[in-house]
Amino acid sequence: xxxxxxxxxxxxxxxxxxxxxxxxxxxxxxxxxxxxxxxxxxxxxxxxxxxxxxxxxxxxxxxxxxxxxxxxxxxxxxxxxxxxxxxxxxxxxxxxxxxxxxxxxxxxxxxxxxxxxxxxxxxxxxxxxxxxxxxxxxxxxxxxxxxxxxxxxxxxxxxxxxxxxxxxxxxxxxxxxxxxxxxxxxxxxxxxxxxxxxxxxxxxxxxxxxxxxxxxxxxxxxxxxxxxxxxxxxxxxxxxxxxxxxxxxxxxxxxxxxxxxxxxxxxxxxxxxxxxxxxxxxxxxxxxxxxxxxxxxxxxxxxxxxxxxxxxxxxxxxxxxxxxxxxxxxxxxxxxxxxxxxxxxxxxxxxxxxxxxxxxxxxxxxxxxxxxxx
DNA sequence: GATCCACGGGAATACACGGATG
DNA sequence: CATCCGTGTATTCCCGTGGATC
Numbered sequence: 434x435x436x437x438x439x440x441x442x443x444x445x446x447x448x449x450x451x452x453x454x455x456x457x458x459x460x461x462x463x464x465x466x467x468x469x470x471x472x473x474x475x476x477x478x479x480x481x482x483x484x485x486x487x488x489x490x491x492x493x494x495x496x497x498x499x500x501x502x503x504x505x506x507x508x509x510x511x512x513x514x515x516x517x518x519x520x521x522x523x524x525x526x527x528x529x530x531x532x533x534x535x536x537x538x539x540x541x542x543x544x545x546x547x548x549x550x551x552x553x554x555x556x557x558x559x560x561x562x563x564x565x566x567x568x569x570x571x572x573x574x575x576x577x578x579x580x581x582x583x584x585x586x587x588x589x590x591x592x593x594x595x596x597x598x599x600x601x602x603x604x605x606x607x608x609x610x611x612x613x614x615x616x617x618x619x620x621x622x623x624x625x626x627x628x629x630x631x632x633x634x635x636x637x638x639x640x641x642x643x644x645x646x647x648x649x650x651x652x653x654x655x656x657x658x659x660x661x662x663x664x665x666x667x668x669x670x671x672x673x674x675x676x677x678x679x680x681x682x683x684x685x686x687x688x689x690x691x692x693x694x695x696x697x698x699x700x701x702x703x704x705x706x707x708x709x710x711x712x713x714x715x716x717x718x719x720x721x722x723x724x725x726x727x728x729x730x731x732x733x734x735x736x737x738x739x740x741x742x743x744x745x746x747x748x749x750x751x752x753x754x755x756x757x758x759x760x761x762x763x764x765x766x767x768x769x770x771x772x773x774x775x776x777x778x779x780x781x782x783x784x785x786x787x788x789x790x791x792x793x794x795x796x797x798x799x800x801x802x803x804x805x806x807x
Numbered sequence: 808g809a810t811c812c813a814c815g816g817g818a819a820t821a822c823a824c825g826g827a828t829g
Numbered sequence: 830c831a832t833c834c835g836t837g838t839a840t841t842c843c844c845g846t847g848g849a850t851c
Contacts, residue, residue, distance in 0.1 A: 534811065552811050553851030716813080735839075754815060760840065780838035781822045 434685055435678050438801070440645030443671040443794065444708030446488040451640060452633040453489050456626060460493060463606070463622045464575065467520040472573050475593070476606045477613055480626030482706055483666030485637075486608050487579055489626070490524070494577050497522035520573040528580045528712040533587050536578075537595050544574055544603065563599045573602045582609040582616065583709065585765040589618040628665025635660045637667050642674060650678070650687045662697060669791075672700045672707060676793035699793040705767055710790045711798060713767070719748050720758055721767070722799050725792045734773070734783030735759055759786055 439445050450457075463476045480486055498521075523543035530536040534556060541559045542549040545566045549559065566572065578592055589607055596603050609616075613623045629637065638656045651674065659677075663670035677696030681688045710721065723745045724738065731741035739756035742748055748755065763770045763786060772784040788795075 532812075550851060552849060553809070555810060558810095558851095714813080751815065753817090754813095757815085757841090764841095779824080780836080781824095781840085783839070 434647050434650045434681060434687065435645065436647065437645045438675065438678070438797065440641050441671055441675040441678060442798065443483075443668040443675065443791070444706065444711060444798075446491050447641075447644065448492075450485055450488040450492050451637055452629065453485055453626070456489060456624060457493065459624050460489070463624065464497075467522075467573065467575055467604075470573075472520075472602055473575055473604045473606075474621030475604055476622040476624065477589075477616070477620035478606065478608045478624045478626065479610060479613060481610060481628055481666070482703075483663070483668035483670070484626040484628050485667060486626055487708075488667075490577050490579060490606070490608050494522050494524040498524070520575060523574060523576045524579065525576060526579045526712070527586050528583070528709055531585075531714060533591055536587055536591060540576055540578065540592065540595065544576055560595075560599060563596075563603070567599060567602050571602070575604050575606060577606045577608065579608040580709070581607045582611050589616050589620075593618045629667055630665070631657075631660055634663065634665060634667060634670055638670055638674060641671060645674075646678060646688075647686070650681075652687070655688065655690070655693055659693065659696075668706055669700050669702070669704055672704070672791035672794050673697050675797070676700065676791060679793050679797050696793065700791045701769070701787070701789050703789075705790045707791050707794045707798070710767055710795055716748075716750060717758060717762065717767075718799060720750070720755060721762070721788070721790075721795065723748055724768070724786070725788055725796060732785050732787075735770070735786060736783065738786055762786075 440447060460476075460478065464473050466473045478486055478490060521544070523540075525536075525539045525543045527536055527539075530539045535551075537556065537559050538549055538551060541562050545562055549562060567574070576596075580586060581592065582588060589609075592605055592607065596605055607620065613620065635653075635656055638660055639653075642651050642656065656674075659670050659673050663673065673693065673696040675696070676699040677688045677692040680692040680695045710718070713721075720742055723742045724732075727738065727741055730737075732738050735756060739759055740752050742759075743750060743752035743755045750758065759768065762768045767789060768786045769789045770784045770786055773782050
């Protein structure tokens with residue numbers, strides 16, 4: 434029944450984004466100066482989780498980067514052989530960086546041709562790299578930075594200051610959830626995405642499901658039900674469909690209503706994007722993988738959870754470190770801390786940690802990566 | 808030699824509660 | 830009655846160390 438889990442992966446953005454035509458127009462309008470020999474104003478694309486921000490921006494920047502004559506694509510063989518005045522477009526996912534240095538490094542790496550080392554170089558080297566690249570020459574670039582301002586990520590100022598000091602010929606387009614007036618910098622332009630309308634979300638689901646599952650595996654009214662439950666959030670809707678598909682019996686021809694129920698139960702609300710979880714450092718993901726298999730007894734308190742996780746063969750950290758990691762993950766909103774009702778009346782009451790991400794999706798993608806690789 | 812980072816190991820701080828104190 | 834204190838946990842914060850890379 435399942436043809437391709439990737440098509441249902443809430444963290445993947447296959448193909449063209451659907452139902453966002455007018456927003457795409459406005460984005461292109463922001464970028465217009467780049468096509469006319471200039472540098473676009475700074476811009477900020479914002480909206481709630483699951484509204485299609487990443488899908489839209491990755492699709493757009495993929496297309497623009499492919500159109501870049503320097504990227505070696507065959508698209509431009511005859512028309513423009515090498516137009517040095519064309520602007521370059523780069524995309525950076527801030528989730529894949531885990532320090533302020535890491536973010537600056539990723540931006541520098543995306544904007545230059547030669548790979549920038551991850552270690553052994555100081556912050557000033559990054560700046561030099563960019564200055565060499567964009568110094569005097571009339572080279573221009575726009576870098577999109579996705580998932581900025583998330584918990585555990587870095588403020589807009591990190592990006593703005595890094596690029597501002599370098600050159601006038603590099604602009605940025607940030608993507609995030611907070612409203613513009615909650616930011617520490619004021620982008621020149623803003624583009625807002627609102628949650629998907631119910632029927633549009635059904636369309637999005639339908640097209641993804643038709644790629645990932647056999648025909649009729651999920652009936653239309655089931656998709657409608659999932660979309661309604663997800664309340665405009667495409668990430669959560671896909672996570673439910675994904676979870677339901679993993680739950681369905683291997684030899685089943687279609688997804689049963691009870692599978693959909695289990696799929697829904699596997700997606701906490703509010704839920705943290707599974708893409709964020711999957712880009713955490715390997716050691717953290719191992720802790721989480723173990724966490725979702727623990728029984729209620731082991732999850733009684735942070736301490737007992739940490740002990741149980743540290744006992745696992747697949748986790749190579751001391752119990753004390755696991756405990757600290759769990760608090761870290763709670764701070765990052767990857768897990769939720771639930772303070773227990775007082776039981777013994779002695780000392781501060783313990784709290785439990787619960788996953789705050791789609792567990793079935795995470796489990797499957799984590800395990801798949803360890804077996805199949807890539 | 809410089810630089811970044813993950814770990815580990817506490818130290819410091821916060822909280823809950825019952826009992827003592829003014 | 831309002832506070833303070835002591836005890837026992839929970840939670841947060843900080844920094845030194847060692848590996849890896851340039």
